[in-house]
Amino acid sequence: MKAAIIGGTGYGAVELIRLLDKHPFAELVSVISHSQGGKGIEEVYPHLSDISKIQMDVFDIQKLNEVEVVFFATPAGVSKELIPECYRKGIRCIDLSGDFRLNNPANYEKWYKNSAVSSLYLDKAIYGLSEIYGEEIRDSKIIANPGCYPTATLLALIPIIRKGWLDVNTIIIDGKSGVSGAGRSISLQTHYSEINENVKAYKLGKHQHIPEIEQNIQKESKGFIEELDPKVTFTTHLVPMTRGIMCTIYGQLNDDSISADKVVEEYQSFYQDHPFVRVRPYGTWPSTKEVAGSNYCDIGIHLDSRTGRITFISVIDNLMKGAAGQAIQNLNIINGWDVRTGLLDIPVYP
Structure with missing residues (x-):
């Protein structure tokens, strides 16, 4: 299957290049970058000099005649302009930005401070949380790849929400992310001297992943x-590491009779056919290092019988399960391939 990447110079894009290079059923034939058009990919990322000889180009829909799927690794506001052109040409689109994630255009405009995509195309998009909405993803032409924090959070919450055991109005999420989640652009927020040996909260009450x-x-x-x-x-925090997200999620149970063992059993059953979600035995909790470089989401559970509150620890690699890895997983789903195809990496440890 011939693939293209639009937005070819960010961390999400270079991770897509790495994954597509080893995928047995997909071939990367085009990398598109508005800012770096005309350059070889190795000029931006020298470590790719022996992997890809592709020259980056500016977007031209006529040059995508052979392309069957396009990955959008672009900032918010770009894919909503380009996906309609690709859709009309019959190209399947997997969007790693936030342009198609929110069903309500007014919500998008409020949180992203940008005009929303036409409802003609927004209504065709499927939210691409692979383990949860696989059936809908399979037949979709536009897939809105979830954000990194929502991926870790929703995979931890949806099984217990579907059982009706959690008071959803009591949910508190403490999120911590490595600096690569902020992208490759230089900023004071991610300057080495600012982030090294430091932990900073950011975007309190206004993070675009909230809606x-x-x-x-x-x-x-x-x-x-x-x-x-x-x-x-x-509440989100930047921590001094390159990769990884940990979401610590708190909520109040609706029923005091629900035991910790019952919750863990439910989660293990829920995800038994989903190889990339690993539920820890009760009393053990995952760390970000244990999923680094992989497409896994590891979930640990703690139930405080004294307060009736339940805590989930959910960890992912933000560039993999939180971005490029889940995008490849969705590529596998839409083609009916084993979801593990091209993604069977053991986490990099230590």
């Missing part, structure tokens, strides 16, 4: 709550 998380909690809560507008408290 994405709430939208899917609402979708999964239907039938369990009367008020279908749950709100979460979501």
Whole structure:
């Protein structure tokens, strides 16, 4: 299957290049970059000199005649302009930006400070949380790849929400991310002297992943709550490491009779046919190093019988399961390939 990447110079794009290079059923034939058009990919990333001889180019829909799938590794606001052209040409689109994640255009405009895509195309997009919406993804022509924080959060929450065991209006999410999540562009926020030996909270109350998380909690809560507008408290932090996300998620149980063993059993059953989600035995909790460089999401569970609160520890590699890895997983789904194809990497440890 011939593939192209649009937005070819960011960390998500270079991870896609690495994964497509070893994928047995996909061939990368085009890398498109507005800022680096005309350069060889090895001029931007010298470590790719022996992997890809592709010259980057500016976007021209006529040059994508042989392409069957396009990955958009672009900043917000770009894919909403280009995906309609690709869609009309019959090319399947997997968007790693946030342009197609929110069903409500007003929400997109509020949180992303940009005009929304036309509902003609927004309505055709499927939210690409691979383990949860695989059936819908399979037939979709536009896949909105989830954000990194929402991936870690929703994989931890959806099984218990579907059981109706959690009060969804009590959810608190403490998120911590490595610096690669902020992208490759230089900024004071990610300057070495600012982030080294330091932990910083950022975007309190205004992170663009908040409505994405709430939208899917609402979708999964239907039938369990009367008020279908749950709100979460979501606080994000930058930590001095390159890769990785840890989301520590708290919520109040609806039923005091639910035991920790029952919750763990439910999660192990829920994800038994999904090889990239690993549920830890009760009393053990994952760390980011244990998923680095892989497409795994590891989940640990703690139930405090004294308070009735449950805690989930969910870890992913933000560039893999949180971006490029899940995009390749979605490529596998739409083609009916084994979801593990091209993704069977053991985490890099230590």
